[in-house]
Amino acid sequence: MTAFDHSRLPAEPAHRLDPDHPAKPITQMANEKSSTMPTGPTELSRYDPMRRIIAFDDFDRGFCGWTQLVGNYEHSLDSMLPGFAEHTQPQLSNVTHWDAGSHGAFDGTYALKIATRPRAGSRNVAIKRLTFRKPCPVRLEFYFAFKPEASELLLSETDVKSIGFCYDLQQGAEGGNRVMPHFRFLNAEGGRHVQKWQYKDAYASFSDIGTEGKTVSFDHLADQDWKDLPGGSQKICYNEVPTKINWHYVRFDFDLTTMKPVQLQCNDRTFDVSGLSPIVIPAMNNLWCMMNILFFAEAATDKRTFLYIDSVCLSGDF
């Protein structure tokens, strides 16, 4: 896999270089000032993207195309599966708390906030819907934080059940598959602070939606079929009251040519996930080259869980 060359970055990140208007190389800028200068704009130098940045979403610039995962329906909203019906829109948050005020994001002010309802087992999901133009290795990186709503003067470290992410992909050629690598950090279960990564390789059955014979739905994020990642226990910083957050880094490498996961990294830990199968489903009639990215949060108790995403970088080796 080819690493992204930060020297190709313009002064303002998030756009590929226009070959007709090349920016001054970052290395040249560094030489003009100090050899210890960072190797790129701060917003991107904290990422390790592959050579083409597909999307760089810093939520100080707005929602960047992240929206609510709406369940499928036909004729009536009542036909939506219950797991999806409770989903709400993500929000732009400055991470404000009752005891101190606004916390802010990793940089700037705003993060994307995915909030569950105040009910044990509640879930919420945000999604960005793309398609891919070349089957190739891709890298998803993001900085995140999570906390329960600070509605009690308690540490509350076991009130967040999990946070996680997945792709929803479909190969471009007929006869291919829909492929959905899922990962979650199971923070707490049954009052225990378990702190481990899990994945899914199986899914619940499909349900017909409506009467037209055109729509189905299945709750691929349901709280079942999760398996422990081998060696996937990880102690993640959880600061000392529920209003103090720390930002964490995740990198997930996936290969669109083989439709297999490659590697998962969270902060200082790297996990070999190349032997794990994602959820694989025969291709559906209308999802060719789909490349959706989803973030989700689950509550362990009757208290809202908040997943904050500071920024996301999706890159590919093409």
Place this chain on the structure above:
Amino acid sequence: MPVLRECQTAVVARNERWTDVAETEPYEAGWASEIIIFLRVLESEGALAGAAAAVQISPDGIHWIDEGARISFPAATGQVAFVRLAHFGQYVRLRAELGTGLACKVIVTINAKA
């Protein structure tokens, strides 16, 4: 190129059945300078005429107080009612106190603009 104003629409209650006391989930709109809250009734049981929902604001998303603005429920199923707000701070929600025997399914939508 001029800086375009951020403008976002969020459905904060979709097909939710309200009885007795009902509230929308807290919505953060600190980045916005104005919002409109729309209320559409999908189904109703009992006469909703005269019923209203109060706009509430909060310093932290936990403690709430009436802002003063209210939305009267629309007269008929399918109709839309709304309220305009500015200077609302950060957290906003809608709270309805329905009388005995009243119930409805609603869609509540917040349109926010920087």
